[in-house]
Amino acid sequence: MYFPPKRLFLALLLGLLAAGVVWLWPVRPLWMVVDTPHGRVNRFSSDGRWLYSTHMPQPGESPYLCTWDSATGELIHRTKVEGVIATPLGWNIASIRLSLDCNSLIVGTRSTGEGDIDTWHLHDAQTGLRRSDAIKEVAPSQPRIGLEERPVGFGPIMVFEASRK
């Protein structure tokens, strides 16, 4: 099969151009947020549209949940966890977790301000309002929340290891 030299040259040029574009394409995140308080990324919503992060507060303030547009990085909503205030050293708030369905926040606190987590509360992830009594007598380890296997006999659940306390 014969290829005219002009065509070969054009193909080579296009190939080099494509390789150059790939080579020089900047590798960078889709978006970045800087200067946020200490926190952690919790999860994406099931449709991938939202990204959730929880943030520990300064002393005297409440922790909060941030909802980000995962495509643009725009902060859509900031939900304050009502009724939870950080002590001067901020050690009373030990854990904030978001349920798999992204509807509930599970907040673990230390009533003595230090040591193990001894109390958990449920909060509504949309409003931040507390919606359960204190959950006690559980081991300080993290709860397993809304296991991937969806129990049919219940609504969403969490499993704690029990404690003698």
Next chain:
Amino acid sequence: MNEGLDIYSLETGKRLIELRPIEKQSPYSILFHPQRDVALVLWSGGSNPSYYQLVELPTGKELKRFTLPTLPKDNRWQGSHCWEGDHLWVEYMDFSDETGKGIGKGTLLRRCRPALI
């Protein structure tokens, strides 16, 4: 021996099921059936063989139980993450240490067994 497992509602924060140690055996892990109102609880500890208990939800009533094979020394059943049809994929951990200095390399091994349901 742990103190047991508790299942709470994520909507109300109320405890729905309380599983506590019985005769030196503790509920070690729990696995929910993906479509049915049942769960499997792994009980282990003590000198008796580990076993799975099939419980009805949300009552916690025992429907059936089956014993897992006895493992070599320093091996322990860990639980399962996979329940397909009438088969259960159960994992055990090898805590043996070639140097004999206690808990070892923690090799994760797998064994397949029918769930007998």
